[in-house]
Amino acid sequence: MSIRIGILGYGNLGRGVECAIEANPDMELAAVFTRRDPSAVRIATAGVPVVHVDDATAWEDKIDVMILCGGSATDLPVQGPQYAKLFNIVDSFDTHACIPEHYAEVDKAAKESGHIGIISVGWDPGLFSLARVYANAILPNGKDYTFWGRGVSQGHSDAIRRIKGVKDARQYTVPVPAAIEAVRAGKNPELTTRQKHTRECFVVLEDGADAAYVEKEIKTMPNYFADYDTTVTFISEEELQQNHKGLPHGGSVIRTGSTGHNQENQHVIEFKLDLDSNPEFTTSVLVAYARAAYRLAKEGQLGCKTVLDIAPAYLCAQSGEELRAHLL
């Protein structure tokens, strides 16, 4: 029998989950849940119902795992505990500083109702967290580095769009090549924010907007741009559509560390991603952890988990025997 997946929220992530389910023959999309008028939501998979979130309760026995595809700012802190009362859930909560609180809320709801909730799944937090934890466990004497990009930061793109006179924008986060090479070479550099990443902004102005004003507003924006070397390039709407439509991303987690009685041997562990589509890759991770949620629930486990709490074999469709024979 297939694992029956529900999607809650049909934006970039919801569409990505739908795609990823197609790629996994042991899963099926049971229903898509939306806060909009269901009749107005057209999904890619034929024959699958679109249901209003208010009717989710009726699906308690028809969904094995509900994947929450809302945003971390306002959706997931509410939806996590709410839907963990009804379903096994997986979410991509990515506000690092608030993970302990979100964990506690989901844990309480999931334990009370007898479900599993896997939070903060994706690539950072998610696969990058795994890379950090494995590398820290193996090389206790060392130093962690995380580089993001080259990729589109949706938060930074949105911040530019809020400036008066901006019609549209894409912001790329770009790791500084010299910094990443120094880290890979085991030089253990101390790097400031500015030395690690640059920010490239491609901006479409509204008619009659003041380009100099927009550029200054971007480059001096606290937290987002002020601490970085930022370039601003004004382009036409056509060029943005043609060359900046995708949502590529990626990055590297690197830990350098030493071993030996005198710390005389250096080692570098790197985990690197190069992604054409940030949402489709993120949702591929979500779907693999949905398989884990299903299996953990079958075993009678409950409460909140993160990627750190789940053995890798739970993610794969193959049996333990197959994994040991072919992938170990």
Place this chain on the structure above:
Amino acid sequence: MSIRIGILGYGNLGRGVECAIEANPDMELAAVFTRRDPSAVRIATAGVPVVHVDDATAWEDKIDVMILCGGSATDLPVQGPQYAKLFNIVDSFDTHACIPEHYAEVDKAAKESGHIGIISVGWDPGLFSLARVYANAILPNGKDYTFWGRGVSQGHSDAIRRIKGVKDARQYTVPVPAAIEAVRAGKNPELTTRQKHTRECFVVLEDGADAAYVEKEIKTMPNYFADYDTTVTFISEEELQQNHKGLPHGGSVIRTGSTGHNQENQHVIEFKLDLDSNPEFTTSVLVAYARAAYRLAKEGQLGCKTVLDIAPAYLCAQSGEELRAHLL
């Protein structure tokens, strides 16, 4: 209370485990077990007993985890099941084709005696297996590549040393740069053995040996060298001691895969190691999994496990709360 570790076998791996225990304050070396005369074995850690393997039974209650530091060819197939009857064990069994059989033997012994046995720990099998399994779970439509090196292959170095006229030798396995770059670029090349790695041999001849004969014997050796572009460089014993004393290694596991309703988006996942000391890194992994073995045993789990069966949080000295707050 510290985790009390026993080391069985005091070669390169045993010495590496001893080093790694120093780097982990929650562990202590309880004893080193040897098949040699214990009085002839001098270890680096002061005040720790060296014990003959025949007396290991007396240590059943004084060792939390025994790390087996023997070789995969003849030692571990015997020692794994034998010592899993007395202790929780960790080994680095690396004969990929024989893992299912070794797993079954250790599982039986460990279950009968109520212990945990974690087998095939290290970097390949080990961390590279983890990289393969995570990447396969996330990108079911894709292709795996593993490149080894640049690093010393001890098996290949030994094979050269067995040729008549060879006094000493070091063999480096070297990935072909063009191949690895094509894979990273997402070109999904089909690569033959020869296209993936070259083999560099540094050979010290015995006085009066026939260099042409040695070179031909190396380059035509089946399995080891015949399928590769192999270079042979004759050097002096001094040069070998000066420039080829270390045991560096490393490599990359790369999975390229696609997502999207029409497989239109490409992704590259790479896990890369660059290691000054193969044995010290391998044993750092063994020691992290010894911590996991200790914790799993405390929970009452038993039987054989591999790295695929163990959640990453078990490897780290930090608590779940600390990991969620700082490394997730």
